[in-house]
Amino acid sequence: MGWKDIIKSDYKGYKVNIPDLPIKLSRNENPYDIPLYIKEEILKKLAETPWNRYPDGSAKNLKNKLSDFLGVSPENLLLGTGSGEVIQIIFNGLLIEGDKVVLPIPTFPLYEKLLQQKNVRIIKTYLNEKDFSLDFEKLRETFKNSPKLLILTNPNNPTGNFLIKEKDLEKISDFSGFVLIDEAYFEFSGLTFLPYINQLPNLLILRTFSKAFSSAGIRLGYLIANSRVIEYLDNFRLPYNLNIFSQIAGEILLSYWDYLKDKIDIIKKEKERVYKEMKTMEGIIVYPSLTNFILFRSDKKDEILKRCQENGISLRDFSKEPLLENCLRVSIGDRKENDLFLKILSEVLS
Known part of the structure; x- marks a missing residue:
């Protein structure tokens, strides 16, 4: 066997090809940067920390502060370099080749790409075309295949709606595998399944600092789960996976939650405001959202993209994804950025 036989020539990783434009309404980032005085506090502590030593491999200080913030035990937490690393830890710990995983479609594309690396069987259950809701009867049909993992992004990205609510838990209560609920946008939606982690030992809750904490550049994500599950999954986490910057920044940012929450509001x-304005326009379908982005559909998708790019605005094109023909996603920016987007959209559709 040669090296060419080893390479998976048919595998394409998760790459987002979006123009690097001044107004970034394509990546669901928080439009408000961390204030300078908070950055200076982080950098001061970073400067006082030895750089020639490995960071705390357990991230004890950050974990303790995060546990107080969430109201859970530190033993219920696993930290990673962004939620992407946490997802890889989960997959490496729970899945082997040939396992079955249930994945509602469309959803966050990273999941399918990382599952393809594991050579598992992905059982896709398609959302309802009209409102992107999850059909629980169809979902339960997949349980007959004895899947090891069910993934629910809640609210869902890129559709912006809930796939599961608290009243729906009983509909999956007999699922024998693990249930991963991705709550990346929890701080915008207000719905969390965190209170159930101790009574449902197969429940995994994924969170990130990238959205609500204005910290996409810091790369910090975390998992909340039953302590026995966390203890097991920690065996698949690389040592020293969180550098000193991520640990210090995360710890200090938790102290400024009141400021961050005001920005979320x-x-x-x-x-x-943007949603209501878009709903008044003809020629588009606008979908309700519980996140910091809005999905919309228009036959003039290409012209909207072109005009936005000419004016320095990047949007995300999801038109090649299942059920999302002619769909674009716009992240919520600051008021000035949103007004420019609305102006361009109105001009194209008029």
């Missing part, structure tokens, strides 16, 4: 109000 502003984003939510802007989202509602």
Whole structure:
């Protein structure tokens, strides 16, 4: 066997090809950067920390502060370099080649790409075309295949709606595998399944600092789960996976939650304003959202993209994904950015 036989020539990784434009409404980032005084506090502590030594492999200080913030035990937490690394830890710990995984479609594309690396069988259950809701009867049909993992992004990305609510838990209570609920946008939606982690030992809850904490560049994500599950999955985490910057920044940012929450409230109000304005326009279908982005559909998708790019705005094109023909996603920016987007959209559709 030669090296060419080893390479998976048919595998294409998760790559987002979006123009690097001044107004970034394509990646669901928080439009408000961390204030300078908070950055200076982080950098001061970073400067006082030895760089020639490995970081704390257990991230004890950050984990303790995060556990207090969430109201859970430190033993219920696993930290990673962004939620992407946490997903890889989960997959490496729980899945082997040939295992079955249930994945509602469309959803966050990274999941399918990482599952393909594991050579598992992905059982796709397609959302309802009209409102992107999850058909639990169809979902339960997949349980007959004895899948090891069920993945639910809640609210779902890129559709923006809930796939599961608390009343729906009983519909999957007999699922024998693990249930991963991705709550990347929890701080915008307000719905969490965190209170159930101790009574449902097969429940995994994924969170990130990238959205609500204005910290996409810091790369910090975490898993909340039953302590026995966390103890097991920690065996698949690389030592020293969180560098000193991520640990210090995360610890200090948790102290400024009141400031960050105010910005979240502003984003939510802007989202509602943009949504209502878009709903008045003809030629598009706008989908309700419980996140910091809005999905919409238009036959003039290409012209909208072109005009936005000419004006320095990047959007995310999901038109090649299942059920999302002619669909674009716009992240909520600051008021000035949102107004420019709405102006361009109105001009194209008029």
